[in-house]
Amino acid sequence: MKTTENSHRIRNRLWLASLALGLAVAATVLGGVVYWTTDRAEDQLDEELQAEIVELVRGPLRESPEALAMEVRRRILATDSLGRVYLLSESQQTIVEGTWNDWPEEILEGSEFQTFQVDDAPPLGVGISRHVRIAIRSLPGGGQLAVGHDVTEHERLKGGIQIGAAGGAVLALVLAMMGGILASRKLVDRITEMRTVVVDIIGGQRDFRVPLSHPPDEFDQLAEQFNRLLDENQSLIQRMRDVTDEVAHDLRTPLARMRAKIETGMNAGGSPEEQVELLHGLREELDDILDTFNALLHIAQIETGRAHDEMVEVELTSLVEDACELYEPVAEEAGLTLRIRAEEGIRVKGNRHLLAQALTNLLENALKYAGRGTVSVALSQESETGQVTLTVADQGPGIPAEDRSLVLQRFARLESARNRPGAGLGLSFVAAVAKLHEAELELEEANPGLRVRFRMNPT
Helix, strand or coil: CCCCCCCCHHHHHHHHHHHHHHHHHHHHHHHHHHHHHHHHHHHHHHHHHHHHHHHHHHCHHHHCHHHHHHHHHHHHHHHHHHCEEEEEECCCCCEEEECCCCCCCCCCCCCCEEEEEEECCCCCCCCCEEEEEEEEEECCCCCEEEEEEECHHHHHHHHHHHHHHHHHHHHHHHHHHHHHHHHHHHHHHHHHHHHHHHHHHHCCCCCCCCCCCCCCCHHHHHHHHHHHHHHHHHHHHHHHHHHHHHHHHHHHHHHHHHHHHHHHHHHCCCCHHHHHHHHHHHHHHHHHHHHHHHHHHHHHHHHCCHHHHHCEEEEHHHHHHHHHHHHHHHHHHCCCEEEEEECCCCEEEECHHHHHHHHHHHHHHHHHHCCCCEEEEEEEECCCCCCEEEEEECCCCCCCHHHCCHHHCCCCCCHHHCCCCCCCCHHHHHHHHHHHCCCEEEEEECCCCEEEEEEECCC
């Protein structure tokens, strides 16, 4: 199953948990702001009540207690419908003038400002619980003056906002905790799942893979890449086993032939010239074996990515011209014509040594199988896409279409080439170089002969 770039389930969960936590913090901050605002409004009301008391004390009371009582009565008659409260008493038992006939028991002694609750107190409403904010001032002679204001709606609003803010904060916090728990459990489960698979693979279960869920999430993207890594690793191990088998199979014959020659030289008492000829033959056999091992080593280095670190900007035009100039005498000696057509100034990013070796392999194969015809080398670059194409074509017998994928494998040799020298590693080396450079390698019919195209991207 393939995951998509839009699979963000875990990220969305964490984002929602963070959002819920942010909402909890916002609700808490809002509650604090509301609480501060209501306290500030209460302070302003206290200042107003205190100012009114000061006005009454410094005005009518200076004239006489009777003048104060008359002013309080006037204000009660003028403002009772607006929720104002006035109390003037000689003592808590004796009310001189006031909104209420009795001094409320809820008022605490010794407190200048306080809010208390009163029931069924006209004119504030029958059967309705009301809240009153009151300011109290002791008067000379033991009396008390109290000025208050109905703050029932203010208290209800304050309580409602505080409850709402607290409830919202708790709800958002619970949602944040639930989201965090769900996301963390998902993370722990997937990590445990991957750890179990790794332990099983270490224990010998090479075919085990991390299962993918549906719909996919970020861990599925990671698991998919992890499974691809395991597949590639298993493929490399299998290729190493195949190479080992191929090396053992293909080197058995030359090693056996060397052993036979050595035994022949040991048992036969030939002349010094024959002994020297025997040694030369052994050296040629040994050189072929070393060439085979060197080719395998180069292919292994390419496939493991070690050569990728040596990528530089390569002027491919000069590289092709130098290689063709080097092999032109070889072609003339073999009775062949080597033609080259290369556009100027073509550059690619690659490993110069490996590109040169790949081109050398293609030229050697073309010269080897071209017979008496022509070997053509062309280098071009498309103007629109910038893709670079290197083509090497010969006029030999070619390769049947059904065998073209086979010749790209190590030690693969067609029956028609069994009597020719070589280990069957030339085209497999070219294929490895193409894979390293993310290039396309195509084998086509040239009518007659074989045409090999090496397509790669520019710098």
